[in-house]
Amino acid sequence: MNVIISKFLAVYLSILSLSAFPDTASLRKNKQVPPPGFHTWAPTPPMGWNSWDCFGPTVVESEVKANADYMAKYLRPYGWEYIVVDIRWYVANDKTHGYNQHNPEYTIDKYGRFLPAENRFPSSKNGQGFKPLADYIHHRGLKFGIHIMRGVPVIAVKQRTPVKGTNVTAADIFSMKDSCSWLSDMYTVDASKTGSQAYYNSLFELYASWGLDFVKVDDLSAPYHADEINMIRNAINHTGRKIVFSTSPGETPVAFAADVTSKANMWRVIGDFWDRWNQVDEHFDIFERWNKWRKPGAWPDGDMLPLGKIGIRAEVGSPRMTALTRDEQYTLMTLFAIFRSPLFFGGNLPDNDSFTLSLLTNHRVLEVLRNSTNNRQLFKDSSHVAWTADNPRTGEKYLALFNRTNHTIKIPVELLQIGVNQQHYKVTDLWTGKKSGMLSGKFQPEINPHGTGFYKIQ
Known part of the structure; x- marks a missing residue:
């Protein structure tokens, strides 16, 4: 009898607990329980491909799939995983070297949300959006991302499209204040107006239904739009889906560093970056400025890597293999790795040559990107720069030396500065894998012009 009573009480208490305490998802929806920490969604710097440097605003589905196929075959084992469709995927008649702002043919739904242009993304027909393309990418073990513009579409405001789930329209939530100065697609969403958060919620509900894993939001961080960043953060949380959040363009004002670190997974610290040495060199000052703001899940972003075959239908230049020399490409990859910037390759992956592929698949360099700690600049002047970091598992030290001049120089380093106390030490070149014997004395390797x-x- 006691056993029967005990079982009855257990069932009764179970039913009581279910009725008294809703499930976590319900609580989250009602904002009673915070969502899981979004910083855990990007524990190491995200790595992927973005269509901008090679295709500008004109990329088509077949090109996205070709890059996904390449990444799955050659790069996924090294940690590369995101495939990102950049700007204006919703315009059927966009153009290279700028944007078609004269007579753009938009694709938009009844709730004022842009949809993929069907002539460019045929699988999006019949209201499927990007879900078929996302499925294609997911089936290859990769993740799918898109670029969007901050705000609400101008065309939605003019058409007074309803905001899903509300009694207001797009015309009730917009403001012309602070609208984008270089692209006329969007108006600002005014956070003080009823329905504004609901609009962003509906936007990300749609994206989550497509299977989105990554979003790059443009015209958001320079100047810094704190209200819309907050609404986007809330909207992503509301979906319950792990969508990594990247803000653009840069430089994000350092005055807002603490705020952006608390809201986004990565944020731009520089303007659009192309294949010019002076723009590579600019990163030394910028990365020094932003170094203290890095933490797991929140990454200062040095922008896409203008490497490989770029400019195919891009904003800047004609079709070309990157204009950076091989030494400059090593410098770029080394600096991004030891600073731990996200890596988003800008070239058309199927056009890679063996050298470009070798830059992306060096496991020793990528180990520094993913797992190093205590990353910091040792010294910098107009001719040379040094960065260092630690291997937290082994205690080994990493050292990156950079030659900013047009001639070969030796860069001396006192190894005591990086915690190497022994008289004799071993050196491994991370790019070549070549190991030295036991060395002693000052370390002063010879570095090529613009090289590393x-x-x-150890």
Whole structure:
């Protein structure tokens, strides 16, 4: 009898607890329980491909799939995973070297949300949106991302499209204040107006239904739009889907560093970055400025890597393999790795040559990107720069040396500065894998013009 009573009480208490305490998803929907920490969604710097540097606003579905196929075959084992469709995928008649702002043919739904242009993304027909393309990418073990513009479409405001789930329209939530100065697609969403958060919620509900894993939101961080960043953060949380959030363009004002770190997974710290040495060199000052704001899940972003075959139908230049020399490409990859910037490749992956592929698949360099700690600049002047970091598992030290001049120089380093106390030490060149014997004395390797030396010292 006691056993029967005990079982009855257990069932009764179970039913009581279910009625008294709703499930976590319900609580989250009602904002009683915070969502899981979004910083855990990008524990290491995100790595992927973005269509902008090679195709500008004109990329088509077959090109996206070709890059996904390449990444799945050659890069996924090294941690590369995101495939991102950049700007204006909703315009059927966009153009290279700028944007068609004269007579754009928009694709938009009844709730004022842009949809993929069907002539460019045929699988989106019949209201399927990007879900078929996202499924294609997911089936290859990769993740899918898109670029969007901050705000609500101008065409939605003019058509007074309803905001899903509300009694207001797009015309009730917009403001012309602070609208984008370089693209006329959008108006600002005024956070003080009823329905504004609901609009962003509906936007990300749609994206989540497509299977989105990554969103790059443009015209958001320079100047800094704190209200819309907050609404986007809330909207992503509301979906319950892990969508990594990247803000653009840069430089994000350092005055807002604490806020953006608390809201986004990555944020731009520089304007659009192309294949010019002076723009590579600019990163030394910028990365020094932003170094203290990095933490797991929140990454200062040095922009896309203008490497490989770029400019196919892009904003800047004609079709070309990157204009950066091989030494400059090593410098770029080394600096991004030891700073731990996200890596988003800008070239058309199927056009990669063996050298470009080698830049993306060096496991020793990518280990520094993913797992190093205590990353910091040692010294910098007009001719040379040094960065260092630690291997937290082994205690080994990483050292990156950079030659900013047009001639070969030796860069001396006192290894005590990086915590190497022994008289004799071993050096591994991280790019070549070449190991030295036991060395002693000052470390002063010779570095090529605009080149780098990247080492593990033990």
